[in-house]
Amino acid sequence: MTSRLLMPFRTAGAGSAPDAETAGSTRPTQILDLAHPRVAALVTRVRRVADERGATTDRDRLRTAHGIIAASVRPVYSVEDLRRVSRTLRLGRGSCSQRMAVLEAVARSLDVPTRVRGLLVDGVFWYPRFPKLRPFVPEEVLLAWPEFLLDDTWVPVAELFAGQITGPAPADAFTNDGAETLFEAVARTTVDWDAPAACAGSAPCDLSAHLRTDLGRFTSRDELFARHGQTLCLPARTLAEPLLGRWSAGAGAGAGAGAGAGTSPTSSAA
Secondary structure, three states: OOEOOOOOOOOOOOOOOOOOOOOOEOOOOOOOOOOOHHHHHHHHHHHHHHHHOOOOOHHHHHHHHHHHHHHHOEEEOOOOOOOOHHHHHHHOEEOHHHHHHHHHHHHHHOOOOEEEEEEEEEHHHHOOOOOOOHHHOEOEEEEEEEEEEEOOEEEEHHHOOOOOOOOOOOOOOOOOOOOOOHHHHOOOOOOEOOOOHHHOOOOOOEOHHHEEEEEEEEOOHHHHHHHHOOOOOHHHHHHHHHHHOOOEOOOOOOOOOOOOOOOOOOOOOO
């Protein structure tokens, strides 16, 4: 059974959620601190590597950025979704949510508007990761799922690599019980929260059964978390962060307490 003990009381969720027409932005935010020298240095690196590879479109540059982030920011179970991108880069580690924020920061620096979709995902999704800690797994986890405006079309992060993915074959599709994180998985296989026809039913890429509530789209992740709060209450985050913020995702996957590599069940990492 999942738990509500460590979760905040969600008063911020009252009212109608933003609809699919919510505008994105290229502006900096408190989380997406675009002007910071570390963020600027990463963007310069992305441009250079993309040019070396002959990547000329915004989509190609974001794919390049994704690969650089995956290789240089170690996946951990951090629970601080409000962490600035510059701090994630300084630490060299971050949750899926924090690494996706880095990708959003790069996109905005490249003048690609971004927004996020707020998803409340069933905590049961993380049971394979934490079989010995099920009573502490939050009942629902808030995910900030990025979208990018490419060629006048909003493209979810899971579709950023469309055209390069040849699967998913069931044996190769993403599951939440291996060493792979959602951040890496989107570059390799289909991941979808909406049960598309291509992977509807029992195929592993269909994660729609785990989606409890679609909170709609928000101009930024800052707006999403300001309205709906983070997955854990402040005292729980304060106690958990020193340990989970250094715990490598993927170490001992499926072995029990805190091991595994999907996203942390105490984080909105995607």
